[in-house]
Amino acid sequence: MAGHILLAEDDKALSALMQDFFRAAGVAVTPAYDGAQALTLAQERTFDLLVLDVMMPQLNGLEVCQAVRRESDVPVIFVTALGQEGDTLAGFRAGADDYVTKPFSFPVLVAKAQALMRRARGLRLGETELGYGSILLDTATHAVTVDGAPVSLRPKEAQILELLLREQGHTVSRDLLIERVWGVDFDGDERMVDRHVAGLRKALGTAAQHIKAVYGKGYRLGES
Structure with a gap:
């Protein structure tokens, strides 16, 4: 929480x-x-x-x-x-x-x-946990919670969230998201990233406010 x-x-x-x-x-x-x-x-x-x-x-x-x-x-x-x-x-x-x-x-x-x-x-982030605000992700089990309640994410949405959490406070480009989530051989377009981020935001509910679109660059979780 x-x-x-x-x-x-x-x-x-x-x-x-x-x-x-x-x-x-x-x-x-x-x-x-x-x-x-x-x-x-x-x-x-x-x-x-x-x-x-x-x-x-x-x-x-x-x-x-x-x-x-x-x-x-x-x-x-x-x-x-x-x-x-x-x-x-x-x-x-x-x-x-x-x-x-x-x-x-x-x-x-x-x-x-x-x-x-x-x-x-008495709370501490465990060795496999990443968190920001009310969002908590266990990288070992891929379990995600918001304010302690479980959130269901698609695999690529969870991968995007993990990358944003690891780089919190910094803008993550769409190119980097594609490389890390889809792989260097991905032959789609950047709109695929936007669609998955939209799905991630919807699943996170009120915590979606922490994911900011940075015009012409990509996405950032949290303040820079």
């Missing part, structure tokens, strides 16, 4: 950007725009991770984290402009699992969040 996070950030423009990056990685996001709203949501719903801005109206992130910690061990990442050692220590004393200082890399924040959620659930 990709996970569901509570994102508490009072800067709505920054929050929107963060939400875009999390959702692009297959993570569901519920936003909050002040500390009181964040605490209410955290107490009423179940989340896999909290991402809390430290400086928020009504209640700051430290206060939210302290209140949550009295009831839950859900992972918490603080995101803040306060980067002094004392500020970082205060965050960890309040119960944070990680601390990210602004300005920060959005992909790094997402990676930190995913690692914490996997650790909290």
